[in-house]
Amino acid sequence: MLKFLARQTMTQLELRKRIVLQRRLLHRARKAEHEKANFERVVRQASDFIGIADGRGEVIFLNDAARALVGLPADASxxxxxxxYVIEADRAAFLEEVKPAVKSGESCERELTLRNVATGEEVPALFTMFPVRDGEGDLIGYGVVTKDITAQKEEDERKAQIMAEAAHRIKNTLAIVQAIVAQTLRGARSLEESRDAIMKRVGALAAAQDILTGAQGSAADIMSVVAGALAPHDSGNGRVSWEGPDHPLESPQAIGLSLALHELATNAxxxxxxxxxxxxxxxxxxxxPDGSFRLDWTERDGPVVNTPSATGFGSRLIQRMIGPxxxxxxTLEFPPEGARFRLxxxxxxxS
Structure with missing residues (x-):
């Protein structure tokens, strides 16, 4: 009887231990499931592309951001x-660089262009792929985190365009300065005269550049160019007047017109x-409306004008360099009543 009671007691104790153990395991499982659900919720709502592939490399999960980036509906497999997911031109890079690195146990980060399966649009992305291992270190799959870098690429392109435009403008400006110096020295009667002429012409060029800078470097309006070029000669007493519609000029046109007006005003x-x-x-x-343009410079009520016996750099600049x-x-004419210029x-x- 005592042995039977002892066995019954031992059985009940063992059963209680198993119940306690099962409860602990169930609690851990529920906790793990809760943590997994939280993790999946975070991953699914993350703003970057996140994907998971199994041990064979087949995609088994994409978060909402990933689906949006590649154009997959929420209910589509x-x-x-x-x-x-990669455009054809970048597939070789993935197969030859990314895939071997990840299979060897390393993570790999590279710029790749993804394909939106719905629109066909190409999306530049920073693509990161890495191996995923279990608690014992065994490979169980692969993770992918990808960031859309379209805005960054557009900014890089914009900066490159700005640098190219700056280099182009500097080159053109130096060429104009070189021509101004060479032509002025060739026709000058003294060093002092040439120095004064060069300083004024380079000053006019600088003023034109200031107008372009204020217009963001790409264009300047006609009104600003005319006003800027004539400002040193306009005393405000009505002897210098200009009239015409405001309209943007391309950078070379603004510089050319400014230099021409400077020369005309200096001669006047x-x-x-x-x-x-x-x-x-x-x-x-x-x-x-079709873009045809005409500008007239007319002088009047001044001293009688005679046609110059020699053509200086200023006249050559006005007659030959600006038109193109x-x-x-x-055309530049010198009737007795005053000089006339037409462009x-x-x-x-x-636009």
Missing amino acids: PPKVVTD AKYGALSGDAGRVDIKWHVD YFQGST TGKISRR
């Missing part, structure tokens, strides 16, 4: 093969309408 101040007390200068321009910027031509050509139509 994801393509199994990783290369299906030395020999023409602005050299006395009563002369006037009128500048008028017109832009047609506008795909057009220029005809094309400018870009307003």
Whole structure:
């Protein structure tokens, strides 16, 4: 009887131990399941592309951001093969660089271009793939974290364009300065005269560059170019006037027109309408809907004008260098009543 009671007691104790153990295991399982659910929730709601592949490399999970990036609806089964997400031109890079590195147990990060399966749009991305191991260190799959770098690529391209434009403008500016110096020295009668002329012409070039800088470097409006070029010669008494529609000019056109107006104003101040007390200068321009452009410089009420016996750099600049910027031509005449300049050509139509 005692032996029977002892066996019964031992059986009940063993049963209680098993019950306690089962409860602990159940608690751990529930906790693990809760943690797994939280982890999946975080992964699914993450803003970056997150994917999981099994040990064979077949895709078994994509989070919401990944599906949005590659154009997969929430209820659609994801393509199994990783290369299906990559554009054809980048598949060799994945197979030859990323896949071998990950299979050897290393993570690999590389820029790849993904394909939106719904639209066909190409999406530049920073693609990171790494092996996933269990608690014992055995490989059980692969993880992928990918970041859309479209905005970064666009910013890099914008910076490259700015640098290219800056280099182009510097090169053009240096070429213009070189021409100004060479031509001025060739026609100058003294070192002092050439120095003064070079300083004024380079100053006019600098003023044109300032106008372009204020217009973000790509274009400047006609009104700003005219006002900037004539500011040193406009005393505000109405002797210099300009009239015409505001319209953007391309960078070379703005520089060319500014230099031409500087030369015309300088000549007017030395020999023409602005050299006395009563002369006037009128500048008028017109832009047609098709982009045809005409600008007239007219001097009047000044001293009698004589046609120059020699052609200096300023006149050559006005007559030969400016027209090509506008795909057009220029004329410079010297009737007795005052110098006249006309520029005809094309400018870009307003967008």
